[in-house]
Amino acid sequence: MLTLSPTIFKAYDIRGIIGKTLDESVARRIGQAFGTAVRNKGESQVVIGRDGRLSGPGLSKALAEGLQAAGIDVIDIGVVVTPMVYFATSTMDAKSGIMVTGSHNPPDYNGFKMVLSGEAIYGDAITGLLRIIEGNAYAQGQGNYRTHDIRKEYMDRIVGDVKLARPMKIVVDAGNGVAGAFCGELYRAMGAQVQELFCEVDGNFPNHHPDPAHLENLEDLIHALKTTDAEIGLAFDGDGDRLGVVTKDGQVIFPDRQLMLFAEEVLSRNKGEKILYDVKCTRHLASWIRDAGGEPLMWKTGHSLVKAKMREVGAPLGGEMSGHIFFKDRWYGFDDGMYAGARLLELLSKEADPSAVLNALPQSISTPELQLKLNEGENFALIEKLQKEATFPGSDEVITIDGLRVEYPDGFGLARSSNTTPVVVMRFEAESQEALQRIQGEFKRVIQAAKPDAALPY
Numbered sequence: 001m002l003t004l005s006p007t008i009f010k011a012y013d014i015r016g017i018i019g020k021t022l023d024e025s026v027a028r029r030i031g032q033a034f035g036t037a038v039r040n041k042g043e044s045q046v047v048i049g050r051d052g053r054l055s056g057p058g059l060s061k062a063l064a065e066g067l068q069a070a071g072i073d074v075i076d077i078g079v080v081v082t083p084m085v086y087f088a089t090s091t092m093d094a095k096s097g098i099m100v101t102g103s104h105n106p107p108d109y110n111g112f113k114m115v116l117s118g119e120a121i122y123g124d125a126i127t128g129l130l131r132i133i134e135g136n137a138y139a140q141g142q143g144n145y146r147t148h149d150i151r152k153e154y155m156d157r158i159v160g161d162v163k164l165a166r167p168m169k170i171v172v173d174a175g176n177g178v179a180g181a182f183c184g185e186l187y188r189a190m191g192a193q194v195q196e197l198f199c200e201v202d203g204n205f206p207n208h209h210p211d212p213a214h215l216e217n218l219e220d221l222i223h224a225l226k227t228t229d230a231e232i233g234l235a236f237d238g239d240g241d242r243l244g245v246v247t248k249d250g251q252v253i254f255p256d257r258q259l260m261l262f263a264e265e266v267l268s269r270n271k272g273e274k275i276l277y278d279v280k281c282t283r284h285l286a287s288w289i290r291d292a293g294g295e296p297l298m299w300k301t302g303h304s305l306v307k308a309k310m311r312e313v314g315a316p317l318g319g320e321m322s323g324h325i326f327f328k329d330r331w332y333g334f335d336d337g338m339y340a341g342a343r344l345l346e347l348l349s350k351e352a353d354p355s356a357v358l359n360a361l362p363q364s365i366s367t368p369e370l371q372l373k374l375n376e377g378e379n380f381a382l383i384e385k386l387q388k389e390a391t392f393p394g395s396d397e398v399i400t401i402d403g404l405r406v407e408y409p410d411g412f413g414l415a416r417s418s419n420t421t422p423v424v425v426m427r428f429e430a431e432s433q434e435a436l437q438r439i440q441g442e443f444k445r446v447i448q449a450a451k452p453d454a455a456l457p458y
Helices: 024-040 056-069 082-091 124-134 151-159 183-189 215-227 255-267 284-291 303-313 337-348 354-359 378-389 433-450
Strands: 014-017 045-050 073-079 096-100 109-116 145-147 169-173 193-197 232-236 243-247 274-278 295-299 317-319 325-327 370-373 397-399 404-408 411-417 423-430
Touching: 024 045, 024 056, 024 096, 024 109, 024 124, 045 056, 045 082, 056 073, 056 096, 056 109, 073 082, 082 096, 082 109, 082 151, 082 337, 151 183, 151 337, 169 183, 169 215, 183 193, 183 337, 193 215, 215 232, 215 243, 232 337, 232 354, 243 255, 243 337, 243 354, 255 274, 255 284, 255 317, 255 325, 255 337, 255 354, 274 303, 284 295, 295 303, 303 317, 303 325, 325 337, 337 354, 378 404, 378 411, 378 423, 378 433, 404 433, 411 433, 423 433
Parallel strands: 045 073, 045 096, 073 145, 169 193, 169 232, 274 295, 274 317
Antiparallel strands: 014 109, 096 109, 232 243, 317 325, 370 423, 397 404, 404 411, 411 423
């Protein structure tokens, strides 16, 4: 039995390494603490599911035992993508749920994504679970356990609403993550011809890592598009809540550009509404959303934070650079990679040349996410210092909702603290290579003034 490590309680979820910071005894305590929080909301049912990781069955069983010990009735929907747990909490009597998933982390990781009474929990709500465990302040009871197959309801709901204008030929790459168990069937049911890559669920991830945010994980998909007559490629992360998109000619359409296409379509029915995007997204999004008749709203990074803000402002659509796309329009407001893929195919099926439409979306020169690695806690201290002291001559605006995003007439720079690891995440975009280097130079100047020994990632 492991001693409980507070380090596993992250900003948006709980995440640990099997055998080191996470095991079945920890899962049982988390289950009983979450069950206590559910009881405090006046509820008595929780949906649980798990991805394809090898540690999933044991953690899931222990989690259920903990929930039941708190007097919770458990509905186990088995091996599913994370959005199916969200779907269950949106359509069944149970409004709370836990997904056992390590998302895109290495195979020896696992964790829990949680919905409490209809809301994705983060921050204080997650540390509240830690306080229940540390205080041994559990509710007591004896809940029931049953299984439920959500697959057909989920598939039917999408296929009944999202329609292709013509059959399309596509390639899907699940990277041996759990989306592989569902994505081929879903898109075939919509009328697409589907070539599957690495759709056998395997928690060892033998082919490549299931994380479409990293280009090396898209190489097989790019090759398949070049060597077959498929029109478009879709890739998924380990638990199926994020989408990657590749064109026929091998261009990667990052999520902030996918969001442009989605925003235009959603705003055609929702004029004047707010469209949310996180601080890492392209500066082209704001003008695109305005031109489409919407109101752009930049917000903090983090799937739970975006969902909470969308609910607050009533936005029909939101998205993050990491690949989480949130449709409230015709859907439930949660992030779902397979559903986003379905909506993309619906749009592209109206086009003779889908890749041309995607490649024509505005684009600047940009860096991938760069990471300034620091010691535990230093990331927050550095960003706080920069927010107070740093000056950026020649900038149009300094946005401090999540770190520092500095807007220039010809680009932007971002430095924000990761909420899950001790790094400062940086991203830059500009209209020319010279502008990019200038903006990076400005950030180097202020970071080195605040922390002279910082080893910058560029």
